[in-house]
Every structure is written in structure tokens, then in C-alpha cells.
Amino acid sequence: MCEKSSVSQSEQTKTQSPSQTPTVPVVAVVLAAGFGTRFDPDNPKQLVSVGGKEIVVWSIEAFENDPRVTDVIVVVNAQVGDEVERLVDANGFGKVRAIIPGGAERSDSTQNALQMLADAGIPGDAKILIHDAVRPFVERRSIDGCIDALDEFEAATVAVASTDTVLLTGDLGDRKVIHSVPERPNTFRAQTPQAFRFATIRKAYAAAVDDPDFHPTDDTRVVVDYLPDTPVAIVAGAETNLKITTLADIPIAENIAESIRGPRTREEAKERMHAVFAEAFNQMRR
Amino acid sequence: MCEKSSVSQSEQTKTQSPSQTPTVPVVAVVLAAGFGTRFDPDNPKQLVSVGGKEIVVWSIEAFENDPRVTDVIVVVNAQVGDEVERLVDANGFGKVRAIIPGGAERSDSTQNALQMLADAGIPGDAKILIHDAVRPFVERRSIDGCIDALDEFEAATVAVASTDTVLLTGDLGDRKVIHSVPERPNTFRAQTPQAFRFATIRKAYAAAVDDPDFHPTDDTRVVVDYLPDTPVAIVAGAETNLKITTLADIPIAENIAESIRGPRTREEAKERMHAVFAEAFNQMRR
Incomplete structure (x- = not known):
């Protein structure tokens, strides 16, 4: 575990001018501890470079560059820890307070981060944004949407409306059969960040750990x-807030990275497209 | 409306040898009457060529080439009707019995096809497979899976398991909030074909038309x-059974078409990829 500097204490709110609503710490937890079994096991996807930047760097940077985020915690596994630490230093990410080890499951990693924040004494009304490192292209408006939603709600999640009809199923013998078809406008696909007031997510996990299932x-x-009595608000995500899961997602990610970088000269665009093409071609030949 | 030849009557079952289970007509209804408002309005997506073949041709061919499908009905709009007719002739699709006009909504097009089949006197136990023409890459195993499922069930649909967590929502003020999060193994995304015994889908539509909503x-x-008492079985679909909705789907479709065509020489592959690349590049410059 690498302690970078202390996480924002609630005292920081005292520095606000009286005309402003007192603000609370806004802590991004970037989960980069996955082993990506559906990816290349020898080549952790968090560290793969898309658009000339490592995936985990894209993710941390999204929160680092948002002026409303006060602190960033990065959760890693042993395979990627050293390299993430090097990248955080190399990129000068000044908001990264700690790089901590995760656990076997995603929820273990979240819990490690929550415990670390509790030990650091952050207040119960702090806003916690938990983000999958393998969603490198999260938009500022989604991050800010989470921060705003927590003024009204104890919990919120970024999600996109489902363009497909969703079918809810159950088992009938060895078959899945449809139980219901929810109205499409009320079906969303979850993304991250998922955001919570600190006391709320702590309480939820405390209740959950007693459940063997x-x-x-x-x-x-x-x-x-x-x-169940805590409403969770939906915050608008985007199709580009892609979760990188398999190698097939990399060319899509390259296109998104390209579109984010914005207009460039024809010559540059051509070179870039040639590189993407060559990579796709090489993958095809393997 | 273009009547190609009469739809299989139940008499055809009489030609079966006594050792076989008598078979019923298996009719594919290919819906190609959409206007694709999210696509290029002047360039109907059904007629766009991917992998050197028009999308509607891919779709019809999937059923034409399945020996278990006896008849194909194609539903068109005025914009694409003549061209679809030309393509059916040019490709020698011998199972296409009729090319009929669709309606304003998707369900109108389905109902037109069902009425045409009723007028043609097909039996109530005929198996009807309704397919979106803009899913050109439906796999044989999914089509056959539908035909098999109808031996046990009155209705079945091709679907893929959702890889994302699905959120079911409701309204709270001007916000969407989560109502429930179904278990991921019981969430599927609907694809087509969707398959029904003829009498069942007729009965469902007859009940539905009385509902103003x-x-x-x-x-x-x-x-x-x-x-609601009729269980609908899930039949395994595939991610490649893509619904082409926007221009952004075309490069993905090209890749799938490529992978379906299978191994080719390096030189051919390179040329093909260059063509895809050039198209993407041209689109980018527009």
C-alpha cells in the first residue's frame, strides 16, 4: 500500500467562503484490481495502451481533471501495482492519495477502499464515486452528474438506456423461459461510476456481509x-463509456479515443487509421 | 404485392415417409419495411451492401439456405419494394412466396404477413419465424433452435444473455430511479427470429388489437x-446477430461478414481491410 498524502478531512469544508454551500470531500475510487480472465492473462487490460495512453491512466485522469473531485484512491492487484504506481508518478496525478491492494472479488476491493477511507476519518456525508478502471472514457458530465445527484439522493449510478428489448427469464426444466418483458424506457444498462454518500455505502456493506449469499x-x-428503502438515481452515461472486457473491444476503444482527441489533420488521421488497420490485420493473422 | 407461388399447404406433410414425424410448414417472415430513421434516410439500410452482399439478401438467404424452412415471405415498404423484388429474382430465392407491403409500425407489418398467411390457408400448427431483415447474420443454429423449440413450446425467441447488469427503473419526480436489479443470469437481450405456432401468434394479435395502448x-x-399463460422459450442467439441501426454499425457488420466468409488468402484479406479502412476514412472526412 502506497500512502500518497492524507485524504481530505471534513475540515477542508471550513475553507469555503460563506456564500458557497459547504462542500464535502468527493472521493473517486478507481478499481484496477481485476484479473481480466476474458482478456490476455499475461497482458493486464488496465495497462493496455489505447489512443497512446494506458487504460488506467485514462480512468484516473478523468477524475484528476475534474475540479470537483478532491481525492482519488486506486485499488490494484499485485500484478499491476508497481506499474500503476509508476504511471501515477509519471503523470503527476496529484489527487491520488493512496494505491491500495484489492481483494479476490470486486466487492472485496470496494470494501478495502471503504475501510481505508474510514481509517482516514472521512466524514459520513463524503461523496464516494466508485469506478471501474476498465471504463477509460467516462465523461465529465457523468462524473458531475453523480456528484449533483448525491445532493438529492443517497446513491446514484451512471447507466445508459437499453436499446434492445430486455427479457427477464426463469427456468422451466432445462430451458430459460420469459417471465416478463419490462417496458423498454424503464430498462437501463449499468455503468460506472456508481456514487454514494459514504455513510450509506458503509451501511449497505455492513448489512450485506452478514448474508452468506x-x-x-x-x-x-x-x-x-x-x-431497499434508499432510492438510487440514474445518471446519464454514454455508449462510449465502454467497459473493456475482451481483445475485441480494443479496436472500438481506439475509435473512441480517436473521437475524443477530436479533429486532426487528414495526414495524422490517415496514419492513425493505418495503425489501427495494421493492428486489426495482425490480430486476424494470429 | 408480388405473389411468387403458393405458400406450403398442410398437404405437403402428407408426402413425408411414415417413419418421419409429419412436418408442418416452416415459414420465415422477413420484415424489411422499416424506414431506418436513425440511418441515412436516402439510403435504406436493408439495401446497403456489407461483405459484398445487400443486408436484405443476407437475411433472406439465411432462411432460403436452411433446408428445414419451407417458405419465405418478405415484407417491404414502397421505397425498397422494387429493389427487393429484383434482388430476390437475381439471387434465385426459390422459397420466397410473396413480397408484400408492410405498415406504419413494425406490428402492422407482422399483421399484414399473418393475414396473408391466413388467406393462403396455412395450418394453425405451422411454425412462423419472424425476423428483422436488418439482422443479416442470424446463425443456422438459432433458426433451427427456434424450429426445435416450437416442438415443446408455442412460442420462442432468439436472445443473448446480457453481459451488463440490467437496471429496472421507474420515475421519481423528473428522475429515473432504480426499482430492481434482476439477477444477471436471468436477463437477456431479445434478438430475432421470434418464433410461434401460427394459431398462437394469431390469437395473441387478435387479443392485442382490442387494446388502445x-x-x-x-x-x-x-x-x-x-x-400470459403461454411460456416463451429462449433460443441461443449470438453477438454477431447484430441489428444494424446506425451508420456506425456498418464497419462492425463488415467485420462480421468477413469472419463469416472464413479464411482467405493474406492478399485478399489485406485488400478487403484496405477497402473497409478507406470507407471508414471517407466517412470520417464527411
């Missing part, structure tokens, strides 16, 4: 399942 | 909503 795949579910 | 976005929903 507790294996949540995301943090929002912990609140929905264990604090 | 009837605006289904797919045929499975009509059975789920109006014949």
Missing part, C-alpha cells in the same frame, strides 16, 4: 438489495 | 402480454 457484481446492487 | 416493439411481447 453475498456475491454482488456491482456496488449499486448492494444498496438496492440491503437498503 | 397496443404499440409493441416486438412480436414476443404480444404473446407475453396478451397470452
Whole structure:
């Protein structure tokens, strides 16, 4: 574990001018501890470079560059820890307070981060944004949307409306059969960040750990399942807030990186497209 | 409307040898009447060429080439009707019995096809497979999976398991908030074909038309909503069974077409990739 500097204490709110609403710490937890079993096991996806920048660097930078985010915690595994530390230093990410080890499951990594924040004494009303490092292209408006939503709600998650009809199923013998078809305008696909007031996510996890069947795949579910009276708001995500899961996602990510970088000269665009093309071609030949 | 030849009557089952289970007509309805408002309005997506073949030709061919499919009906709009007719002739699709006009909504097009089949006197136990023409890469195993599922079930739909966590929402003021998070193994994204015994889908639509709020976005929903005691089976689809919706889907479709065509020489592959690249580059410059 690498302690960079102390996480914002609630005292920081005292420096606000009286005309402003007192602000609370806004802490981004970037989860980069996954092993990416569906990716190349020898080549951790967090460290793969897209658009000339490592995926984990894109993710940390999104929060580093948002002036409303006060602190960043990065959760890593042993395979990527040293390299993430080097990248944080090399990129001069001044908001990264700690790089801490994760756990076997995603929820273990979240819990390690929450414990670290509790030990650091952050206040219960701090805003915690938990983000998957392998979603490198999260937009500023989604991050800010989470921070704003927490003024009204105890929990919020970035999500996109589903363009496909979603079918909810159950088992009938060895078959899946449809139980219901929810109205499409009320079906969303979860993304990250998922955002919580610190006391709320702590309470949800505290309730959850007593349940032997507790294996949540995301943090929002912990609140929905264990604090059912706490409404969780939807914050607008984007299709570009892609989760990089398999090698097939890399060319898509390259295109998004390209579109984010914005207009460039025809010659540059041509070179870049040639590089993408050559990479796709090489992959095809393997 | 272009009547190609009569749709299989139930008499055809009489030609089966006694050792075989008598078979019923298996009719594919290919819906190609959409206007693709999210695509290029002057360039109907059904007629766009991917991998050297028009999208609607891919779709019809999938059913034409499946020996278990006996008949194909194509539903068109006025914009594409003549060209679809030309393509059916040019490709020698011998199972296409009729090319009929669709309606304003998808469900109108389905209903036109069902009425045409009723007028043609097909039996109630005929197997009807309704497919979106803009899913050109439907796999044989999915088509056959539908035909098999109808031996056990009155209705079935091709679908893929959702890789994202699905959130079901409701309104709270001007916000969407989460109502529930279904278990991921029980969340699927609907694709096509969607398959029904003829009498079942007729009955579902007959019940639905009396409902003033009837605006289904797919045929499975009509059975789920109006014949709630009829279980609908899930048949394995594939990510490659892509619905082409926007121009951004075309390069993905080209890659799938490429992978379906299978191994080719390096030189051919290189040329093909250069063509894809050039197209993407040209689109980017527009």
C-alpha cells in the first residue's frame, strides 16, 4: 500500500467562503484490481495502451481533471501495482492519495477502499464515486452528474438506456423461459461510476456481509438489495463509456479515443487509421 | 404485392415417409419495411451492401439456405419494394412466396404477413419465424433452435444473455430511479427470429388489437402480454446477430461478414481491410 498524502478531512469544508454551500470531500475510487480472465492473462487490460495512453491512466485522469473531485484512491492487484504506481508518478496525478491492494472479488476491493477511507476519518456525508478502471472514457458530465445527484439522493449510478428489448427469464426444466418483458424506457444498462454518500455505502456493506449469499457484481446492487428503502438515481452515461472486457473491444476503444482527441489533420488521421488497420490485420493473422 | 407461388399447404406433410414425424410448414417472415430513421434516410439500410452482399439478401438467404424452412415471405415498404423484388429474382430465392407491403409500425407489418398467411390457408400448427431483415447474420443454429423449440413450446425467441447488469427503473419526480436489479443470469437481450405456432401468434394479435395502448416493439411481447399463460422459450442467439441501426454499425457488420466468409488468402484479406479502412476514412472526412 502506497500512502500518497492524507485524504481530505471534513475540515477542508471550513475553507469555503460563506456564500458557497459547504462542500464535502468527493472521493473517486478507481478499481484496477481485476484479473481480466476474458482478456490476455499475461497482458493486464488496465495497462493496455489505447489512443497512446494506458487504460488506467485514462480512468484516473478523468477524475484528476475534474475540479470537483478532491481525492482519488486506486485499488490494484499485485500484478499491476508497481506499474500503476509508476504511471501515477509519471503523470503527476496529484489527487491520488493512496494505491491500495484489492481483494479476490470486486466487492472485496470496494470494501478495502471503504475501510481505508474510514481509517482516514472521512466524514459520513463524503461523496464516494466508485469506478471501474476498465471504463477509460467516462465523461465529465457523468462524473458531475453523480456528484449533483448525491445532493438529492443517497446513491446514484451512471447507466445508459437499453436499446434492445430486455427479457427477464426463469427456468422451466432445462430451458430459460420469459417471465416478463419490462417496458423498454424503464430498462437501463449499468455503468460506472456508481456514487454514494459514504455513510450509506458503509451501511449497505455492513448489512450485506452478514448474508452468506453475498456475491454482488456491482456496488449499486448492494444498496438496492440491503437498503431497499434508499432510492438510487440514474445518471446519464454514454455508449462510449465502454467497459473493456475482451481483445475485441480494443479496436472500438481506439475509435473512441480517436473521437475524443477530436479533429486532426487528414495526414495524422490517415496514419492513425493505418495503425489501427495494421493492428486489426495482425490480430486476424494470429 | 408480388405473389411468387403458393405458400406450403398442410398437404405437403402428407408426402413425408411414415417413419418421419409429419412436418408442418416452416415459414420465415422477413420484415424489411422499416424506414431506418436513425440511418441515412436516402439510403435504406436493408439495401446497403456489407461483405459484398445487400443486408436484405443476407437475411433472406439465411432462411432460403436452411433446408428445414419451407417458405419465405418478405415484407417491404414502397421505397425498397422494387429493389427487393429484383434482388430476390437475381439471387434465385426459390422459397420466397410473396413480397408484400408492410405498415406504419413494425406490428402492422407482422399483421399484414399473418393475414396473408391466413388467406393462403396455412395450418394453425405451422411454425412462423419472424425476423428483422436488418439482422443479416442470424446463425443456422438459432433458426433451427427456434424450429426445435416450437416442438415443446408455442412460442420462442432468439436472445443473448446480457453481459451488463440490467437496471429496472421507474420515475421519481423528473428522475429515473432504480426499482430492481434482476439477477444477471436471468436477463437477456431479445434478438430475432421470434418464433410461434401460427394459431398462437394469431390469437395473441387478435387479443392485442382490442387494446388502445397496443404499440409493441416486438412480436414476443404480444404473446407475453396478451397470452400470459403461454411460456416463451429462449433460443441461443449470438453477438454477431447484430441489428444494424446506425451508420456506425456498418464497419462492425463488415467485420462480421468477413469472419463469416472464413479464411482467405493474406492478399485478399489485406485488400478487403484496405477497402473497409478507406470507407471508414471517407466517412470520417464527411
